[in-house]
Amino acid sequence: MPEFLKVITPREASVRFAQAYTPRPRGTERVSLRQAYRRVLAADVVAPEDLPEFDKSTVDGYAVRAADRPGSLQVIGEVEMGRPPEFAIRLGEAARIPTGGMLPEGADAVIMLEDTRLRDERTVEATRGTVQGENVIRRAEDVSRGAVVLHQGTRLRPQDVGLLAGIGVVEVEVFLQPRVAVLATGDEIIPPDRRPAPGQVRDINTYTISALVQQEGGVPQIYEIIPDDRERLLGTLQAARATSDLVLVSGGSSVGEKDAVGWAINAMGKPGIIVHGVNIKPGKPTILGVVDGTPVIGLPGHPVSGMVIFDVFVRDVLRAQTGRTPPRDLGRIVQARMARRVPAAGGREDYVRVTLEEREGTLWAIPQLGKSGIITTMTRADGLVVVPPGQGGVAEGEEVAVELFEP
Amino acid sequence: MPEFLKVITPREASVRFAQAYTPRPRGTERVSLRQAYRRVLAADVVAPEDLPEFDKSTVDGYAVRAADRPGSLQVIGEVEMGRPPEFAIRLGEAARIPTGGMLPEGADAVIMLEDTRLRDERTVEATRGTVQGENVIRRAEDVSRGAVVLHQGTRLRPQDVGLLAGIGVVEVEVFLQPRVAVLATGDEIIPPDRRPAPGQVRDINTYTISALVQQEGGVPQIYEIIPDDRERLLGTLQAARATSDLVLVSGGSSVGEKDAVGWAINAMGKPGIIVHGVNIKPGKPTILGVVDGTPVIGLPGHPVSGMVIFDVFVRDVLRAQTGRTPPRDLGRIVQARMARRVPAAGGREDYVRVTLEEREGTLWAIPQLGKSGIITTMTRADGLVVVPPGQGGVAEGEEVAVELFEP
Numbered sequence: 001m002p003e004f005l006k007v008i009t010p011r012e013a014s015v016r017f018a019q020a021y022t023p024r025p026r027g028t029e030r031v032s033l034r035q036a037y038r039r040v041l042a043a044d045v046v047a048p049e050d051l052p053e054f055d056k057s058t059v060d061g062y063a064v065r066a067a068d069r070p071g072s073l074q075v076i077g078e079v080e081m082g083r084p085p086e087f088a089i090r091l092g093e094a095a096r097i098p099t100g101g102m103l104p105e106g107a108d109a110v111i112m113l114e115d116t117r118l119r120d121e122r123t124v125e126a127t128r129g130t131v132q133g134e135n136v137i138r139r140a141e142d143v144s145r146g147a148v149v150l151h152q153g154t155r156l157r158p159q160d161v162g163l164l165a166g167i168g169v170v171e172v173e174v175f176l177q178p179r180v181a182v183l184a185t186g187d188e189i190i191p192p193d194r195r196p197a198p199g200q201v202r203d204i205n206t207y208t209i210s211a212l213v214q215q216e217g218g219v220p221q222i223y224e225i226i227p228d229d230r231e232r233l234l235g236t237l238q239a240a241r242a243t244s245d246l247v248l249v250s251g252g253s254s255v256g257e258k259d260a261v262g263w264a265i266n267a268m269g270k271p272g273i274i275v276h277g278v279n280i281k282p283g284k285p286t287i288l289g290v291v292d293g294t295p296v297i298g299l300p301g302h303p304v305s306g307m308v309i310f311d312v313f314v315r316d317v318l319r320a321q322t323g324r325t326p327p328r329d330l331g332r333i334v335q336a337r338m339a340r341r342v343p344a345a346g347g348r349e350d351y352v353r354v355t356l357e358e359r360e361g362t363l364w365a366i367p368q369l370g371k372s373g374i375i376t377t378m379t380r381a382d383g384l385v386v387v388p389p390g391q392g393g394v395a396e397g398e399e400v401a402v403e404l405f406e407p
Numbered sequence: 408m409p410e411f412l413k414v415i416t417p418r419e420a421s422v423r424f425a426q427a428y429t430p431r432p433r434g435t436e437r438v439s440l441r442q443a444y445r446r447v448l449a450a451d452v453v454a455p456e457d458l459p460e461f462d463k464s465t466v467d468g469y470a471v472r473a474a475d476r477p478g479s480l481q482v483i484g485e486v487e488m489g490r491p492p493e494f495a496i497r498l499g500e501a502a503r504i505p506t507g508g509m510l511p512e513g514a515d516a517v518i519m520l521e522d523t524r525l526r527d528e529r530t531v532e533a534t535r536g537t538v539q540g541e542n543v544i545r546r547a548e549d550v551s552r553g554a555v556v557l558h559q560g561t562r563l564r565p566q567d568v569g570l571l572a573g574i575g576v577v578e579v580e581v582f583l584q585p586r587v588a589v590l591a592t593g594d595e596i597i598p599p600d601r602r603p604a605p606g607q608v609r610d611i612n613t614y615t616i617s618a619l620v621q622q623e624g625g626v627p628q629i630y631e632i633i634p635d636d637r638e639r640l641l642g643t644l645q646a647a648r649a650t651s652d653l654v655l656v657s658g659g660s661s662v663g664e665k666d667a668v669g670w671a672i673n674a675m676g677k678p679g680i681i682v683h684g685v686n687i688k689p690g691k692p693t694i695l696g697v698v699d700g701t702p703v704i705g706l707p708g709h710p711v712s713g714m715v716i717f718d719v720f721v722r723d724v725l726r727a728q729t730g731r732t733p734p735r736d737l738g739r740i741v742q743a744r745m746a747r748r749v750p751a752a753g754g755r756e757d758y759v760r761v762t763l764e765e766r767e768g769t770l771w772a773i774p775q776l777g778k779s780g781i782i783t784t785m786t787r788a789d790g791l792v793v794v795p796p797g798q799g800g801v802a803e804g805e806e807v808a809v810e811l812f813e814p
Contacts, residue, residue: 033614034629037618037621038814052608052780053603053605054605054606056608056780058709058778058779058780080594080606081593081594081595081635082593082595082604082607083605083606084604084606085606099709100595100608100780101595101606102605137778137780141777141778141781142780142782142783143783149783150786157618157786157813158614158615158618158619158622158714159615159710159785159812160786161614161618162611162615162618162710162714162782162786163611163782163783163785163786164599164614165609165610165611165613165614166608166609166611166710168600168609169599170599170600186488186489186507187487187488187489188488188489188490192440192571192572192573192575192576192577193575193577194575196460197489197491198460198461198490198491198509199461199488199489199490199491199492199508199509200489201459201463201507202572202573202574204569204570204572205569207440207441207565207569207571207572208566208568209565210441211564211565211569212565215565222441228488301506302506302507303566303569303573307565307566307569327814328763330763330789330811331738331741334737334738356735356737370548371544371548372465373459373463373465373507373544373549374548374549375549375566375570375573376549378566378569378570379556379557379564379567379570381566382737404738405564405566407445407562407564407734
């Protein structure tokens with residue numbers, strides 16, 4: 001039996017690979033706030049000042065002293081937006097104030113316009129009392145100077161970018177985006193713009209894999225298709241490794257293809273192949289390798305297998321290379337009931353593509369059965385269900401966790 | 408009471424706005440496959456050919472006739488990758504075939520290498536029989552010529568782009584990305600790179616709103632901050648409207664700011680303001696307007712309110728402008744238990760920011776209470792819970808649906 005058929009479990013493969021390679025970002029760069037959305041913070045952000053820097057009103061109304069009872073108040077002025085008021089409020093006094101306006105000295109609450117009646121230009125009647133701090137955002141209530149407001153490893157969301165703007169952080173230190181070489185190999189593979197002769201197929205993996213790389217915040221570096229020529233494969237992989245943080249090569253890893261990728265990874269440098277062959281369906285002929293500190297991963301040639309293996313082995317490595325704190329699975333996992341029995345896959349972890357359908361309030365997972373060469377099982381599907389080996393599969397109606405595909 | 412305080416419910420506001428404006432994409436363009444990821448298909452994609460175009464093996468093994476019993480077979484050749492075999496298989500014969508190899512004429516199954524023993528160069532023993540079609544992907548099994556493989560309105564995922572490559576569609580018709588003008592107005596607003604004087608605040612909304620626009624596939628067009636000068640506001644809004652598909656202006660819509668945005672929208676053209684003031688917390692001073700077929704929306708100046716109103720009114724409009732078929736909420740909504748009682752907000756729909764925490768298998772939603780001027784209530788939060796008006800709020804431990812923020 002060829003060596004690579006002595007396959008190991010996905011968990012064991014991950015453990016061995018983690019012992020051989022620890023993913024980390026390649027470095028950092030400074031970007032302006034307008035470029036910061038979705039980038040990953042390379043350092044904690046400490047607020048250089050308070051937010052806000054003054055007590056301000058959250059409503060349109062009158063700045064007052066909370067100690068005043070309901071009744072008549074003398075209107076001594078009007079707060080203008082963007083300017084500090086040049087007067088102070090004493091007991092029995094009030095000043096018109098707009099939403100966002102700065103509280104005058106002495107004032108400690110704002111009474112809403114709706115709770116007042118203007119008697120004349122200089123007198124307003126408060127129809128109710130106020131409590132201290134009512135309708136006021138106090139200085140530093142949002143952020144205190146010196147506080148850590150965002151942590152290293154945060155992938156910046158819209159509100160995070162907004163907060164940075166609010167505290168005047170207009171340039172931010174982020175991790176460099178990992179450069180990921182995406183290669184396909186095989187004499188039968190042709191570019192999508194060519195018409196296949198009998199026996200040839202168009203390259204799908206370059207397109208699916210580079211989109212997956214973008215999804216995780218990596219920058220795909222796309223190479224031309226490499227024919228079944230060991231020296232050329234080796235040369236291209238070496239060149240790719242020299243300028244990338246991760247090398248993903250699909251095809252050329254199974255026996256029929258004479259295991260060219262396995263040969264090349266070992267020929268490239270040390271330690272070379274860490275795992276060759278995983279007990280997973282689809283995706284058995286997976287190679288996890290490391291060459292001089294750069295991971296080189298051989299993905300199966302079948303498009304579906306390549307995508308599943310990306311999910312199982314590559315996604316977390318790439319995510320760690322981006323520097324992102326592992327996100328919680330919230331929202332990526334939904335519970336559903338399996339609509340049809342799925343038998344266990346002969347001792348292998350089986351990644352079943354499913355389409356989700358809601359019927360009478362229950363979410364059903366409908367397996368898209370089909371071989372792993374069938375890309376439409378992926379395009380019809382909403383996500384994946386892992387069927388563990390050796391437990392008789394999943395029964396009809398059994399509850400399963402569906403890992404949703406991301407857009 | 409000023410006219411805009413006669414607020415209506417969010418649902419009523421949406422209905423009125425939908426009667427005044429129907430969002431649709433502005434046009435289409437052709438992009439190459441490498442630019443197609445995450446774009447929205449402007450037409451159904453019909454497969455121009457079968458995929459695959461020939462029967463092929465899914466394993467490394469021997470191409471055989473399923474009618475053969477287990478036993479010795481004569482090896483008459485070897486299928487090479489990417490080339491049509493030049494021989495046919497008769498009963499009692501076999502040919503070595505690699506994964507992805509084209510089946511020779513006459514063969515209708517493939518027996519896996521593991522199920523064979525090679526006797527000599529010309530004889531192999533099959534240790535088991537096969538069934539018709541075993542380990543074979545048949546011609547057109549993935550896609551049949553003429554079939555609709557992807558529908559108009561699909562936002563292309565990695566697997567969708569891969570499928571297009573597989574069927575040779577190297578250019579694709581997609582909807583133009585909506586151009587969204589993002590403006591902020593107010594004398595107190597300064598750019599984030601400036602140090603605020605007393606009473607001034609830095610512009611947050613331009614950053615949060617333009618990131619939200621990008622999230623939905625729109626192209627933000629960012630304008631300089633407009634001071635409280637009606638003519639200048641009107642001029643800038645007119646210019647923005649002329650070159651955008653959607654105009655979003657924050658601030659300047661509440662009474663204290665003299666409702667400059669409301670005035671400008673009505674001055675710009677017909678029909679002008681459709682909704683002014685919505686019974687929602689936060690976000691009451693929202694304006695939904697239409698001018699000569701372009702939506703012009705006045706967002707509240709408070710950053711949290713602006714983001715909530717984007718979610719409630721703008722997101723769906725923008726999504727429809729991208730041409731995308733409304734996505735299912737799968738994964739955007741998770742169920743959790745409210746960790747603390749949240750009182751109803753005096754007859755208004757209340758959008759409460761919550762942080763999610765898992766404790767002993769239960770997901771808890773912890774409300775981030777705080778005024779809508781407090782941006783950190785958003786940066787600490789994982790999502791939003793809608794508390795309906797007038798039902799006594801949400802009890803501690805009550806199950807709620809949390810709409811997750813997207814990255």
